Amino acid sequence: MSTADVVIIGAGFAGAATAYQLTRRGVRNVLVLEREAVAGVHASGRNAALAFQVLSDSAEARLAVEGARFIADPPEGFTALALLRRTGSLLVADTAGVAQLHRSARAAAALGLGCQVIGVDDAVRRVPALARAPFAAAFWNPYDGVVDIHELLQGYLAAARSAGARIEYRCSVTGMRLEGGRVSALETAHGRVETRCVINAAGAWAGDVSEFAGIGTQTVAPRRRHLFQTVADVPVGRDWPFVWHNDLDVYFRPEGDGLLMSPCDATPHPPREPVVDGAAAQLLAEKIARAFPALATVRVASAWCCLRTFVRDERFVIGRDPDVDGLVWVAALGGHGMTTSPAVGRLGAAAVLGEASAELDYFSPARLRH
Numbered sequence: 199m200s201t202a203d204v205v206i207i208g209a210g211f212a213g214a215a216t217a218y219q220l221t222r223r224g225v226r227n228v229l230v231l232e233r234e235a236v237a238g239v240h241a242s243g244r245n246a247a248l249a250f251q252v253l254s255d256s257a258e259a260r261l262a263v264e265g266a267r268f269i270a271d272p273p274e275g276f277t278a279l280a281l282l283r284r285t286g287s288l289l290v291a292d293t294a295g296v297a298q299l300h301r302s303a304r305a306a307a308a309l310g311l312g313c314q315v316i317g318v319d320d321a322v323r324r325v326p327a328l329a330r331a332p333f334a335a336a337f338w339n340p341y342d343g344v345v346d347i348h349e350l351l352q353g354y355l356a357a358a359r360s361a362g363a364r365i366e367y368r369c370s371v372t373g374m375r376l377e378g379g380r381v382s383a384l385e386t387a388h389g390r391v392e393t394r395c396v397i398n399a400a401g402a403w404a405g406d407v408s409e410f411a412g413i414g415t416q417t418v419a420p421r422r423r424h425l426f427q428t429v430a431d432v433p434v435g436r437d438w439p440f441v442w443h444n445d446l447d448v449y450f451r452p453e454g455d456g457l458l459m460s461p462c463d464a465t466p467h468p469p470r471e472p473v474v475d476g477a478a479a480q481l482l483a484e485k486i487a488r489a490f491p492a493l494a495t496v497r498v499a500s501a502w503c504c505l506r507t508f509v510r511d512e513r514f515v516i517g518r519d520p521d522v523d524g525l526v527w528v529a530a531l532g533g534h535g536m537t538t539s540p541a542v543g544r545l546g547a548a549a550v551l552g553e554a555s556a557e558l559d560y561f562s563p564a565r566l567r568h
């Protein structure tokens with residue numbers, strides 16, 4: 199039997215960033231339990247690495263801006279490598295979608311980001327592969343970019359470890375013990391851990407952890423998404439921004455010698471390792487042919503998929519559980535958990551420390567009980 203002041207379930211971005219921020223706030227006896235042999239086996243190690251800041255939810259957008267600032271300029275000693283390649287991003291839209299691009303520009307201004315809606319010629323100058331694409335305008339955000347996600351994840355874990363946190367791999371949490379409505383221990387593959395504070399940072403499995411606490415899944419539901427590494431037979435600029443078609447929901451960015459692409463599929467999926475579905479490649483081919491015809495002949499070199507996790511209102515869930523004393527949520531980070539992770543970890547740590555804020559009210563799990 200071991201003990202810890204705080205036990206974090208999961209060493210993805212949610213758990214790692216929270217461990218990091220807790221240790222920065224002086225909490226030392228932190229234990230991170232991760233079922234896999236290494237960190238980043240699931241969404242945190244296999245996402246598209248886009249630092250995308252002008253999100254539709256303005257509170258999440260503020261977290262993304264805070265996150266991108268941290269990633270662009272992390273504290274001294276966090277990493278030896280640059281974490282962010284500031285390539286910028288282009289959201290393209292057809293005529294009906296141009297009003298949305300202008301709304302994004304206003305939202306960016308409110309976030310302190312000087313972005314603009316640009317014309318087709320300007321967009322094509324930045325990404326020549328857009329030459330024959332049928333779009334009417336683009337939203338240009340020069341502050342977005344591509345992140346070294348493995349370095350970021352390892353940076354959190356290394357800093358937390360050097361500040362006293364313990365990280366145990368190959369250690370599955372299998373149950374939770376409550377006494378008088380409050381957390382008293384976790385059951386794990388390596389025995390019982392006594393603790394009065396558990397952080398549910400289990401990603402697609404956050405619903406399972408919630409079930410361990412006896413409160414059901416709380417609408418936690420993963421959705422599968424595919425990524426494709428492709429080989430292009432048109433010249434690809436290594437410094438191109440990532441390009442997202444706002445109406446058709448398909449994106450690409452340079453990666454290696456080719457392009458990383460996603461058809462933005464969002465198929466409900468149980469919390470288990472997903473397998474690649476051939477229908478996603480077909481969906482990608484159809485969307486690329488319509489959105490970016492100059493890239494219609496790309497060939498798929500490899501494909502993978504992983505799970506994005508949501509609750510019913512698609513808003514992050516961060517904060518103290520209203521019914522189970524000692525259970526703190528840092529979950530349901532959907533498609534933005536990497537970019538927002540520095541801020542998400544800050545909020546998770548604040549919740550553990552019993553702090554109150556309008557941000558924590560907004561993301562509170564209490565809303566799931568109505």
Ligand SMILES: Cc1cc2nc3c(=O)[nH]c(=O)nc-3n(C[C@H](O)[C@H](O)[C@H](O)COP(=O)(O)OP(=O)(O)OC[C@H]3O[C@@H](n4cnc5c(N)ncnc54)[C@H](O)[C@@H]3O)c2cc1C
Pocket residue numbers: 207208209210211212213231232233234237238239240241242243244245246247248249250369370371372399400401402403404423424425503504505506528529530531532533534535536537538
């Ligand atoms: C295809 C795709 C593309 C994406 N692209 C981007 C992007 O470009 N930019 C961006 O910001 N975000 C992106 N995301 C979202 C981002 O990857 C996620 O929001 C983020 O990684 C979620 O982190 P997490 O820690 O909550 O979950 P995970 O990374 O899944 O980590 C949870 C961990 O908990 C462990 N665990 C679960 N249950 C237990 C248990 N019982 N015991 C012990 N350990 C357990 C798991 O093994 C796992 O390692 C993308 C996601 C996907 C799927």
